[in-house]
Amino acid sequence: MSESLSQRIEQLGLRLPAPSQPIANYVSHVVSRNQLFISGQIPMLDGKPAFIGRLGEAISEAEGIDAAELAALGLLAQLSDALGDDLSKLVRIIRLGVFIAADPEFQRQGVVANGASNLLVNALGDKGRHVRTAVGVSSLPSGVAVELDAIFELKP
8 A cells, every 4th residue: 555645744734735847948857767856846835936035134044944844845746746646656865955045144054954854854754864955045046045956766
């Protein structure tokens, strides 16, 4: 019997959004051998970019954490789509990339990235533990505060 990712998310009191569609000449995800690569996911609310601005300016640290969590839900929506909502196909998250639009003086990228990391571990348990990069950047698509990408390991 397979385990549903969407049901796991609902147990956390959350809901997976519909997986976002590419807005340019790329695809949302690619499977290569036993790895799944998911394109950058931004925080979306009701189909629109959310948390517009940069950390240390228009966006507070707490809002940045919320933005990272919302982007992680988008990442999980892509994962669910790629796996047919069947978590038994997932071995683990390998790597999470977190990009944070921030004022040059902002130095708490890791704290903001924890919004995504914590959600992924809460949703996936040990399969959600990952290596991570959290970097500050000057801007992101649609002016959002956070963007995530990830690599997952799948069962052969």
